[in-house]
Structures are given as C-alpha cells and as structure tokens.
Amino acid sequence: MTFKEKISKIGFILSLIIIIILAVLIFQKKFIKNFQKVKFSIKLIKIIGTKYGLKGPADVFFQGNKIIYIVDSGNSRILKFNILGKYIRQWGLQGGATGEFMVPLYGAVHNFNKGNPEIYIVDSGNSRIQVFTPQGKFIKEFGRSKNAKKMLVEPTYIGFANGKIYVANSGANDILIYFKTGQFYEKKDPKDKAKHNILKKPVSIAFSKKYIYVSDYKLSKILVFDKEFNLIGTIGTKGENGHKLFHPVGIVYKDGYLFTANYGRSIITVFKLSKGFNVIKSYNFGTPGIGGRNFNDESNISISKNGKYLAVADTNNNRIILYRIFGLD
Structure with a gap:
C-alpha cells in the first residue's frame, strides 16, 4: 500500500x-x-391575603413575575403584594368619586410604547375603567358615555391586543374596543347567520397570535373568533362532569394552553390546543369546598409573564392561591 x-x-x-x-x-x-x-401539572406553593380581611376577591393579576395585585371586590379596594406574599400597599374605598370603586371585578397591568406601567381596574358597579400608577395614584378614567352604543354596562374584563384595549361589556353582551388613550374605537357584537347575537354573557377574553377567546358565562363555552370577530369555533361543552364547563369566568391563554376558571364547578379546567382551537388534551385541577386545597367559586386567574406561576382568585374562600406551573410547552 x-x-x-x-x-x-x-x-x-x-x-x-x-x-x-x-x-x-x-x-x-x-x-x-x-x-x-416534565408532565404538565400545577403545585400549590402559597396562600396570600388571609391576614388582610379579603371579602370576595374577584381577581388577581401579575405585574411581571414578582408583583401581585388583588381586586378585593367586597371591600372596594386594590391590594399589592410581592410574589412571596409580603404586603406592599393598598388603595380605594366604596363610592363613585375618582379613585373610589363600586364592585371592582378585574384588573390588569399594561404599558403602551414601553412607558411606565399603568394599572387598569374594571370598576363594574360604576360602569367605567379607572387607571392608576403602581403606587395607586389616579391617572384617568374612561367608558362612560351618553351614547348607548359606546357606554359600558357592568363590564367584567379588560385586556390588550393589537395596540387596542378590549373590554368585556357583560351588561350589554358585547365587546367594546378603545384606543390606548381610552377613546372609544368600536363595538363588537357578532351575529350568527340568522342575525342573532352570538354573545350571551361575555365575561372574559384571552388572546393568542391569531385568535380571540371569549368566555361566555351563560353559554358555558369558550367562543373562538378571528381578529375580525368572525366565529371560528368553540371550546368546551356545558356540563358538570369530566372536562365540561359550567358558567366559566376568567380565562388565560399561554403557550398553547387555555386556562379556565370553571366557576360553576369550582375547579380549574385547562385545554391544550392545536392550531389555536382544537382541543387535544384536557386537565382538571382542584376540588370544590371550603378552605384547604379546595376552590369555592373561583372567579379569575392570572399567569406570570415567565409562565411559571398561576394565581387564582378563590373568591368565596376569601383568598388568593399561588401555584407553580410545570411542563408548560
């Protein structure tokens, strides 16, 4: 060689x-x-707010990953804690004046154009949205109008998508959309082929890149729309067993999973979705009951920005339950 x-x-x-x-x-x-x-699951890590006399907390929401706000509906106030449950501050009292609340039901943090974060509170009993700084200083309000078509009526949700503000106008069974300034943009009141209203009692909204999900309390379903509010499909069926929905309230979409506060059953139901709305797997978490690890008519839920934590407003147990999420794709 x-x-x-x-x-x-x-x-x-x-x-x-x-x-x-x-x-x-x-x-x-x-x-x-x-x-x-890791298999998808959630683990209880902390109960927050029990020492502060919560009365029917209707919502809990994150600012980033480390700050939690509680909408303490029965006490007409907002409380702020860190992720460890350490109290920071509170503001609000019952009434109709600036900075006062009448049955506040929902809250969210948003910052348009990378500005300072603002706290949006759905002041349902006063049929308006109030906006504050993270320190509780009043900034503005919007939603009241002499025009019935632009008027909020007992709203239950506020969210942000496509550079706009979306409000579930539950008392009028429609969705109102606003510019970031709070100026009215348009009303969404989708109809079926027979020109009947599709929305019967919209109470919460969630967004993916392509779709808009609306939790309808009366229909006991999640309605799926495209960005123009054309109905694409539905998620869930009405019932009180298996993974069925019964008067769902808060919903959150995260990385292909739709988390649902299955209010009428006092459990959390999670749908794993394919192509935006096809359910490929379903999960139930929690059991109905008083105290302990039970839920008692939980109203709304929130997920931290990094997707690691799930907070649940356990309304009739007068507390907030914090979970660690595992296996989220």
Whole structure:
C-alpha cells in the first residue's frame, strides 16, 4: 500500500469516527430532552391575603413575575403584594368619586410604547375603567358615555391586543374596543347567520397570535373568533362532569394552553390546543369546598409573564392561591 493510499484510508476512518460521534451526540441530546420533559401539572406553593380581611376577591393579576395585585371586590379596594406574599400597599374605598370603586371585578397591568406601567381596574358597579400608577395614584378614567352604543354596562374584563384595549361589556353582551388613550374605537357584537347575537354573557377574553377567546358565562363555552370577530369555533361543552364547563369566568391563554376558571364547578379546567382551537388534551385541577386545597367559586386567574406561576382568585374562600406551573410547552 502506497503512502498516499495509507493517508486516504486514515482520512476515511477519521471521517467515519467523526460521523459516529456526531450521531451519538445528536441522539444523546434528543434522549436527554425527551427524558427531562416534565408532565404538565400545577403545585400549590402559597396562600396570600388571609391576614388582610379579603371579602370576595374577584381577581388577581401579575405585574411581571414578582408583583401581585388583588381586586378585593367586597371591600372596594386594590391590594399589592410581592410574589412571596409580603404586603406592599393598598388603595380605594366604596363610592363613585375618582379613585373610589363600586364592585371592582378585574384588573390588569399594561404599558403602551414601553412607558411606565399603568394599572387598569374594571370598576363594574360604576360602569367605567379607572387607571392608576403602581403606587395607586389616579391617572384617568374612561367608558362612560351618553351614547348607548359606546357606554359600558357592568363590564367584567379588560385586556390588550393589537395596540387596542378590549373590554368585556357583560351588561350589554358585547365587546367594546378603545384606543390606548381610552377613546372609544368600536363595538363588537357578532351575529350568527340568522342575525342573532352570538354573545350571551361575555365575561372574559384571552388572546393568542391569531385568535380571540371569549368566555361566555351563560353559554358555558369558550367562543373562538378571528381578529375580525368572525366565529371560528368553540371550546368546551356545558356540563358538570369530566372536562365540561359550567358558567366559566376568567380565562388565560399561554403557550398553547387555555386556562379556565370553571366557576360553576369550582375547579380549574385547562385545554391544550392545536392550531389555536382544537382541543387535544384536557386537565382538571382542584376540588370544590371550603378552605384547604379546595376552590369555592373561583372567579379569575392570572399567569406570570415567565409562565411559571398561576394565581387564582378563590373568591368565596376569601383568598388568593399561588401555584407553580410545570411542563408548560
């Protein structure tokens, strides 16, 4: 065998060894990834607010990952805690004046154009939205109007998508959309082919990149619309067993999962979705009851920005329950 042939043979062997090593590394990486994949679940880690006389808290919401706000509906106030449950501040009292509340039901944090975060509170009994700084200083309000078509009537939800503000106008069975300034933009009142109202009692909204999900309390379903509010499909069926829904309230979409406060059953129902609205798996968490690990008519839920924490407003147990989420894709 000539020297050239020897070099060629050695090169071939080295190339073969490199290919085998790469194949082993790729297989090992895939094996470790699959082996380490955690099954979807939630674990209770903390109960918040029991020392502060909560009375029917209707909502809880995150600012980022470390701050939690509680909409303490029965006491007409907003409380602020850190993720460890340490009290920070509170504001509000019952009434109709600026900064006062009458049955506040929902809250959310948003900052348009990367500005300072603002706290939006759905002041349902006063049929308006109030906006505050994180310190509780009043900024503005909107939603009241002499025009019936632009008027909020017992709203229950506020959210943000496509550069606009969406409000579930539950008392009028429609969705009102506003510019970021709070100026009215348009009303969404979708109809079926027979020109009948599709929405019967919209109470909460969630958003994915393509779809808008509306929790309808009366229909006991989640309605799925495109961005133009054309009905695409529904999620869930009405009932009180299995993974059926009964008077759902708060909903949150996160990474292909739709979390639902299944209010009428006092459980959390989660749907894993394919292509936005096809349910491929369903989960139930919690049991109805007083105290302990039970739920008693939980109203709304919230997920931290990093997707690690789930907070539940356990309304009739007068507390907030914080969970750690595992296995979220």
